Amino acid sequence: MTTATFTRAGFRRGAQAAFGLTLGLAPFGLVVGMAADAKGLSLLETLLMSALVFAGTSQLVALQLWSDPAPILAATLACLVINLRLAPMGAALAPALDRLSGLRLWGTLAVLVDNSFALMVTEIRAGRRDAAFLLGASLAMWAVWMVTTLLGHAFGAAVRLPPDHPVFFASVAALMSILVPLWRGRSDVFPWCVAGLLALAAQGLGLGAPWPVLAGALGGAATGAALDRHRDRGRA
């Protein structure tokens, strides 16, 4: 196992690993750019939001609530609620983050997104703990995010794709492909089923984001942890 914690080579490998996944992000960036344009945000305001917030679903929801003057409290709360799923992700990355401090630590966390998280988890499981990999993956996604929100804002009005257009399935397809490297074998079957069923149940009860995701994620993870404990006791 390497002891390197933050290397240039790791950064480059992360950016390369994320490159294929940016295809899943691109249509989403276009939608956010279009939505910002439709709500009357200037190009500068749109790019500032995408650069600093860099969390697509929460940006889209905040823009749906947008009014003039800007809804400061509602937009802030939308981000807090929808991005709550990122909190356990940061915690799960502890093996790569524990030896960092200062700007490297908090700067890397500041650009954490779902896709770069998944890539870093597979790195950690392979015994590599170079957190620059995570930063490289996140910033590759960030660059594509900036370009696509710019294009969406500039040309969105001319394109006008319907919201059920297959192009927007790209973000779901990207997460489907992420499931493959995250899969560890048969011990994942039951926790994953519980996660999916709990999420569907929460959605069936009419709960909005982020509750289906959080209910499924925490319930599935707790199931996995309980099974681990049971297995360890059986062995002891």
Add this chain to the structure above:
Amino acid sequence: MTLRWDVLAAILGMVAATFLCRAGGYAILRVTRPPPFIQAMLQHLPGAIFVAFLAPALAQGGWPAWVAGGSALLVQALIGRMALSILTGVGVLWAIQALQW
């Protein structure tokens, strides 16, 4: 190229809230060593998060979304190229919608 104060304030509120989510979970973990059960949960969390995100999204899209999502999964498992997997998912959904019309 305008930048209005109310818009800037809303954006900064969004940034602060999002950073709190991104950094908060790890910050808590760094100061308090969690019990073994929580640590075991964190090991299982990655897969569970994405499954919990995908199940409602696919359910909303109906059977064409399940077929398209399944194709993306299959291509990733067999070939291991994420870009190709994403294009397959979008392409399959596109084909199904085209055939339905």
